[in-house]
Amino acid sequence: MASEDESALRQRMAEVMRAMDARGLNRGTSGNVSARCGEAMLVTPSGIPASRLTAEHMVLVQPDGATAAAALKPSSEWRMHQGILDRRPDVGAVVHCHSRHATILACANKPIPAVHYMVAVGGGASVPVAPYTTFGSEELAAAVVDTLDGRYAALMANHGQIVAAPNLDYALAIAEEVEEQAAVYWGTLAIGGPTLLADDEMIRILQRFKSYGQRG
Ligand SMILES: [Zn+2]
Numbered sequence: 001m002a003s004e005d006e007s008a009l010r011q012r013m014a015e016v017m018r019a020m021d022a023r024g025l026n027r028g029t030s031g032n033v034s035a036r037c038g039e040a041m042l043v044t045p046s047g048i049p050a051s052r053l054t055a056e057h058m059v060l061v062q063p064d065g066a067t068a069a070a071a072l073k074p075s076s077e078w079r080m081h082q083g084i085l086d087r088r089p090d091v092g093a094v095v096h097c098h099s100r101h102a103t104i105l106a107c108a109n110k111p112i113p114a115v116h117y118m119v120a121v122g123g124g125a126s127v128p129v130a131p132y133t134t135f136g137s138e139e140l141a142a143a144v145v146d147t148l149d150g151r152y153a154a155l156m157a158n159h160g161q162i163v164a165a166p167n168l169d170y171a172l173a174i175a176e177e178v179e180e181q182a183a184v185y186w187g188t189l190a191i192g193g194p195t196l197l198a199d200d201e202m203i204r205i206l207q208r209f210k211s212y213g214q215r216g
Contacts, residue, residue, distance in 0.1 A: 009035045009042055009168070010055035016172050017050040020097055025179055026050065030160075031097035034081035035168055039063055043081050045072035076136045083141020084164050088148075091164040095171040098160035101182035105129075106155040112178070114197040115185045117205045121177045122153030122163075125202035132157035153178045 013033050020026040020033075031050070034043040042058045059067055059074040061082060067074060075081070081094045105112060112119055112127040119127060130147035133140040144162055147154045153163045153174050161178050165171035188194035197205075 006037050006042070006060070007055065009037055010058040012168050013042060013044060013058050014053045014055050016095065016168050017044060017053050019172060020095070020175070021050040023176055025099040025175060026097045031095075032075040032077050032081070033093070033095050033168070033171075034075075034078070034085065035093045036085050036091070041078075041082055041085055043074045043078045046075050048072070079136055079138050080141045080144065080162075083138050084145055084162075087141065087145040088164055090166065092166050093164075093168040093171045095163045095165075095168070095175045096160065097175060099175070099179040099182070101186050102155055102161035102179050103159070104186055105182050106160060107158050109157055110185075111155065112181050112185050113194065114199075114202045115188060115194040116181055117197060117202075118177055119181050120202060120205040120209045121174050122181075123151035123206075123209075124149075125199065125206065127151075127153050127155060127161075127178055127181065129155040129157050130162075132159065135159060155182075 013035060016033050020031050029047050029049050032044045034041050037060065041061045043061055045057050045059050048057055057072055059071045061067055061074055061078055077096060084094050085091060106129060109129055111129050114125050128147050130144045133143050144154055148164060152165045155161050161175060163171045163174045165174055185194060
């Protein structure tokens with residue numbers, strides 16, 4: 001996080017946004033990404049599709065919300081990003097998207113249970129659902145952090161999914177896996193429901209994933 005310089009972070013944010021588009025996690029201008037940059041935060045701008053995003057478009061937002069006069073308008077969800085980074089010192093990047101299956105479950109208020117061991121990539125035995133609050137609000141940041149309770153990933157009721165992770169690459173990988181596990185769970189619901197993994201097995205898996213996470 002602090003070890004990566006600002007220009008590298010800007011570049012990687014544009015790449016992550018394009019990757020989300022390419023991998024079907026995002027469409028149009030809906031997703032957004034942020035990264036901790038010293039005391040400040042870099043966040044994607046409002047209203048520019050991923051295919052046109054460049055490193056220069058990323059908006060540096062100071063702790064008091066100030067941006068440079070020449071900067072683009074930050075994502076409408078910037079307060080949520082800043083509120084999460086403020087509350088989670090272990091987190092260096094936040095990835096948010098409205099990927100289809102995660103959003104379907106979020107709109108049905110269904111957390112992803114221990115349907116597959118890869119659910120543990122989100123940092124817990126399930127991916128919980130944060131209660132609904134208007135998009136972009138500071139209240140939404142508080143609701144998300146409370147729901148995360150130290151995890152990396154959550155669904156957001158009637159909205160989408162959010163990942164708060166140590167760095168951009170790890171956050172993107174988790175977001176992609178959350179969408180995959182949402183699709184798997186959704187599929188099992190159509191054929192009679194999943195057989196869940198036992199709690200003690202998920203504890204073992206989480207132990208293994210802790211070392212996986214530190215490599216990120
Ligand atoms: Zn959103």
